[in-house]
Amino acid sequence: MIQTLAGAGLGGPVLSVRDLAMRYGEREALRGVSFDAGAGELVAVVGPNGAGKTTLLSILAGIQRPSAGSVNRTPREVGWVPQSSAVYAKLSVAENLELFARLEKVADPAQAVERMLEQTGLGERAGEQVRRLSGGNRQRVNVAIGLLADPPVLALDEPSSALDPAQRARLWDFVGSLAAAGTSVVFSTHDVNEVQRYAKRALVLAGGELLFDGSPEALLAAAGEENGDFEGAFVSFLHGRGHR
């Protein structure tokens, strides 16, 4: 049974996904996935390898077309941050931002660059080539590019996977501030502790199916883990539904 929690905020859902399905030949990567996300919501997509997390985010970002179902946002309305930083190493931070701002056809690219440099705290390093930045700063540029067009929805594919703990903390502070400013954030992760710590809602995917849609606390309760061991709760939840 799928447990769901409507994600509509005060002004209704910003993102609405209905009956998404994705087939690769005989294999079903996604089966009838539906959920909503409200403004300022931080939604974590979590699940074992091959669950369909990246496929779901790729469809939200417009990289792949679903075999069936719909998303209420066009790809241009969804900011996308791929797992590996997708930036030009030989361009400076500002040059990367300006290039993508122009490609995104942002009305005032210079202003958008300034805004993102300020938001990411990379103003002092604006002229530095990206190849000279740390992994954390590079990921901030990666996120900043996803936000250039000021999208109402931001999709992040395992954004913290290559970062050290301090860099992770800074990244989540930044993402939290985006959500606080009203951006609806959907992120995938392998780290269930991040779900518990940062997400308002968790979507549990396994075998292409959406098994759970609710708050991290509700997931703990659903797994019968009252002592707060979120990782244990997540594993027992999956076991309880036949996913080992």
Place this chain on the structure above:
Amino acid sequence: MRWLLGKDLLILRRSRLTVALLVIYPVAIALLIGLALSRGPTKPRVAIVNETPPGQTIAVGSEHVAVGRYAEELFSQVQSVHASSRAQAIAEIKSGRVLAAVVIPRNIAARVSSGLSQASLEVLYNGNALEQSLVQSQLSSALAQANLGFSEQIQGAAAQAIGLLLKGGNLGVLGAPPDLIGLSQIPSGLKGIIARQPPGPDRRQLERMDAFAQFAAQNLGLAKNVLSTIGQPIQVKSTLIAGRRTPLNTFAVVVAVSISLMFVAVLLASGGLALEREENTLQRLVRGLTSREGLLAEKALLGAGCSFLLAFAMLAGIGAFVSLDWSRAGLWLAALALGALAFGTLGVAIGVLAREVRAASLLAFLTSLPLAFLALVPAGAVASGLYDAIGVISFVFPFKAALQALDAAVNQSAPGIGVSLAHLAGLVVLFGALARVGLRRLD
């Protein structure tokens, strides 16, 4: 597209080593191939041992030809190194200072003069199979040329001797009687004597001698022509079926420029596309920031534009040293532009196969270099089946068509430039479509 093009040029400007390699390597290869094509093989360095005594001659009738003339003929065909003995010649070969040695034996004059046994030379050489093959091909040609020159001298002497027999005069040979009558003068002399003879056996005998003298004089006159025919029995007359006769050095220019055009366009286009995958930006771009076709076109244009500028600069630079017809510059530009575009689209078709710039570059080199060599294989140099296969490969890749287009533009060679440009346009469509299919496969 212009923002992406600007970005690629900026990245290129910051990759100085890549730019240097992209310019220097193809230009160096192109110039090497161009030099190899434009310069014929140099004369082989050969040691010559002349064992004949100084002043020895070969007698041709009353005429004499110095044996030393043969050595001179041979010297003119090779870079000669004098060796005083066979042993010294062998030492020269072993040291590598000469490719081979030719020994002109002491008895060569006697052999040629006798007309019974053929005179022979001794050729000494050493080295591996390649060097042996080089000696055989280069020296046999040099010896054949020397033989021909020497035989012409002997023919000349023989013709002079025949002329003396026909016209008479002083033979110039010690002991020969002065003011000899010529064979052609005998019939007119005999005619007067016969007229004064009464009919009878003596007159008939004289008439027979007159008939023989006439016959002999006529046929000996023909013998001079026969001698020159034997010296060079068949004269070669060449006819170019289509186009204009192309000097080898301007064709070498065309080859050199075409190779540079190909390398730069293919490497930049394939590398540019592979860079988008290596930097993970490809998916970001094709999710609505630019169309896939637009991205491919931008990379093809990047390669084509840079290679076009480089190739035109090369052509103009070489034009300062080699005579080129600048009134045809418009056609050069058309050939370079379409050739560059065809190579650019080949580059993007290669680029979609590679995930990294290094892999794309390697693939581009591995594809391009054999294509250039295959396109230069002349008909008849390989078996007909293999040549047909080479022809098909050269037809479906742009190098040969670009070479033909540029050759037609620069040298007015066949097939005409229109055919080659149409061929290149077809290849642009073909490789553009293949690249698009390849890019879809990545989705």
